[in-house]
Amino acid sequence: ARYAEDVYYEFAIKLTHDAAQILKAAINGAKKVDEKLGNWDLVTEYDRKIEDVVIGQLKAKFPNHRFIGEESTGKELPELTDDPTWIIDPIDGTTNFIHGFPHTCVVIGLSIKKEMVIGIVYNPVLEQLFTARRGRGAFLNNKPIKVSNVQDLSKALVCMESGFIKVDHMREKTIERIRAIVLEAQGIRTLGVAALTLCYVAMGIVEAYYIEGPGISTWDIAAASLIISEAGGVVVDRETGEKINIMKPRAIGACNEKIANKLVELIREADQRVK
Ligand code: LIP
Structure with a gap:
């Protein structure tokens, strides 16, 4: 299982970089903006494009895996099963992305047996790559990170x-x-x-x-x-x-x-x- 997870992780990191290049190249340009729930819940052609690229490549590589993605999953969330399930937000912080506010990112996670085993969050504008694998610690640009010690x-x-x-x-x-x-x-x-x-x-x-x-x-x-x-x-x-x-x-x-x-x-x- 460890070996398979190494393969999933390497592939997901590569995909994250591909997806993030699309986000970065588009952040300062014009976008086609559509409303979902209201003028505060937005989607652009780039959200859809990135999700298509990410899910398309994952499906080709891992045809038996399942997928939950912001732009392709319907209103009802599917049941989470024991199967490997990729959970994807092509652009998190879409409103920020539309405004050029630099806190926006690509998100790819993997759940196996209903537990998260891989988490990747990448902001290509500020060049912050956050990664974690279950039991192996959390990292920012490959350096270990820890939460704050504040108690109150x-x-x-x-x-x-x-x-x-x-x-x-x-x-x-x-x-x-x-x-x-x-x-x-x-x-x-x-x-x-x-x-x-x-x-x-x-x-x-x-x-x-x-x-x-x-x-x-x-x-x-x-x-x-x-x-x-x-x-x-x-x-x-x-x-x-x-x-x-x-x-x-x-x-x-x-x-x-x-x-x-x-x-x-x-x-x-x-x-x-x-x-
Ligand atoms: C966004 C969230 C954000 C919330 C927005 C929106 P999206 O996700 O990350 O915290 O305030 O309403 O849901 O749609 O940009 O992926």
Whole structure:
């Protein structure tokens, strides 16, 4: 199995570089932009082109594998099986990509027997390649990375996404959650790119990331959740506080359980205040 995984990994790294060249060459040019759920959920011809290249090459090389990709998977997520399953976001941070904001990346992950075994997140604009393989540590440009040592939320830089404010029935709850987190954390940032932000937790420059919202799905968190855990951090389900199920993407990534639990608790209390 190890040998097969080496082959998968080498091939995925090569593909990531090919895909990232397309992203990099296009970021400053004109793009054809379409709306998916709204004017905040976008897709360009490059998202589709990269996904076609990546899935096309993986299918040709590994015809028995399965695929979950942002642009080709329908509204319903398929069942995750024990089979090797590639989970792909051709461009994460599409809105950033459209604006030329340099936090955007290609994401390729592989699950085997329902566990992530490979995670690759590459930002070719800032030349940051984050990689992890299960049990072998996490790396930025081939150098080992570790999460931050901060233990208290009052000393933590916390990232979050605010997308649920756009959804009528989630608006008040989301505002209350944000208010609670802003009041407790040292600082708040929202970067609009889930996979890279999770990697910022892995490399220790952000202590925690609360990610949930319309349009946020498995491909946004699968690969990078392995990168965080291999860097010594945790990714938990926002509702239960248990280890994340990648098919239920409502996540808190954090440098340790203490900070993750504190955020789970703050959000739970905020929800009780709204009702
Ligand atoms: C994006 C996420 C981001 C969120 C956006 C969107 P995409 O993924 O990474 O965190 O704020 O609404 O879902 O669509 O750029 O791959």
